[in-house]
Amino acid sequence: MMWLILGLVLFTSFLLFTSLFQMIFLSDKRMQKRMKKYLEQSAKKKLSPKRFNALVQIRLATKGIQQQVLTKEKNSRLKVLLSRAGVSIKPEEYILFQWLATALGGGLFVLFTGKLLFFPVGAIIGFFIPKVIVTKKQHDRLAKFNEQLPDMLTTAVGAMRAGFSFPQALKTVVDESASPMKDEMETVLREMQYGSSIEEALNGLKERVPSEDLDLMIQAILIQRQVGGNLAVVLEKIIETIMDRTKIQRQIKTLTAQGRLSGIVIGLLPIILAFVLYLIEPDYIGTLFTDTLGLILVAGAAISGIIGFFLIRKLTTIEV
Template identity: 60%
Template sequence: MIIIIALMVLFTTFLFCMYILQKIFLSDKRIEKRVQRYLQQSDKEILESKKFRLALQFMQKRNSIKNKLLTKEKNSKLESLLTQAGLPLKPEEYIMFQGIATILGTGLFFLLFENVFIMIIGGIFGFLLPKIIVRKKINERLKKFQDSLPEMISTIVGALRAGFSFPQALNSVMEEAQSPVKEEISIVLKEMQYGTSVEEALNNLKERMPSEDLDIMIQAIVIQRQVGGNLATVLETIVDTIRDRIKIQGQISTLTAQGRMSGWVLGLLPIFVGVMIYFVEPSYMSVLFMEPIGIILLIIAAISCFIGFMLIRKLTSIEV
């Protein structure tokens, strides 16, 4: 019965949050239509229109809320992270989803466990969940770009040997490549068309896709444009190096798979066992969350598990 009530409350909260998001973030089109309609009227009618004044007040309030929640530095940082993750979200939308996740996490943990301490943990988990998802998306996109990098360089080498210029070679890569290489090369070409130099456009690509192999390729291109030389031959050597490195990394990943799995098991096993005991005998586990000594022991156990997990991860991560 408690689970059904919790699901109903969560579903109602979800509908309410979606309504708020629709009112806040999907209101631009309605406001634009209103502005266009009022622009066709006379100045006197515009000044006398209460709806138009309300729309302007709403836009001013919304901008003031954005300025209070997002500073210029935080806004640019969030834009960079969302671009790296390939998510079509604005920074203010990300902040709104983060707030919704915090509220849902707090309410869900309180309904399931009916404990204030666990409720705070649920709020922290909900607050960190969007960051974890964005970071996971960034890592997946970066890995996909890294795996496609040898094919991209090979395409550039083939185009240069065929007599194409470097921008034309990038254009051929954009036409043949898949996501995320296609989107990133498209951004590079657009920046070059808008007047950005080749070196600056490639450095911007390196900031969006922090990869050692990409850095080597960009440095080779920049040096070749400064001192001259056969760029196709240099890039072909870089491709062979990257492929050998990827092959060695695959072998290392296979050999260290057991150690990495041991780290995950040792880190998550205490949490899993604690949750199972709580569902079997809640009164037995609730002492840990009610007594000060129990809370101190939980904090020590969490820190110990985290340190053990990081040590195992450090031992199984070998740089090539």
């Protein structure tokens, strides 16, 4: 009966965490629903006083977080991180979600272990979960952008050879590309329409997308604008360089697959083995989590495993 109650509590907590994650990080659907609802309300009727007061309270809470918790430097750093990840939320909303994940992680560890001592462990894990998610989305978005970059340059070169200017070539890229390339090129064109120069717009793009291939392209464009020359020919050479680097990176990834898999096995094997032993004989391994010496050994093993995992990742990471 106790395991059934614990399972129901864990399942309910998982549903709560999933709903919060969808509300905050599935920004496209969330934005579309909000816009549709706003348009419907604007066309039909106004908000009720009760609903309006609730929205005001939520806005005041996020504003209080921004003023009391976020410094100017931290706020700008979070904006850059969220922008690179393609997550359309505000820094104060990210902080609020981080607090919820911290409380939920600590509560789950207390429910699972039955000891308040493990609340800080779960709270720390929950605190870093939003950052891990955002960092993962940033890496995925950057990888997808790098995959689209050669096609984008090919489209731009074709447009310039047809007689278009560089801004017109970017407009062609926007019409034929998908996200995230389309979103970033739209931002570049929008900044140029608002009065920014091509140099300023491209430097802003380089700040939003920390790609080495993109940096190579931007430097080539800026140098060409200063010294002159045929930009289409320059971009063709950039395309060849990017394709060669991509080919080498894929070869390196294939050759280092065994080492990376070894790092994953070394990192997960102690956790899986401890879980299996707990299922077979809970009292046998439970001593590690009740005795002081056992806790010290568990902490030392965790630190050693983490160090070994990162050392193997460092050895198998080759910069090209």
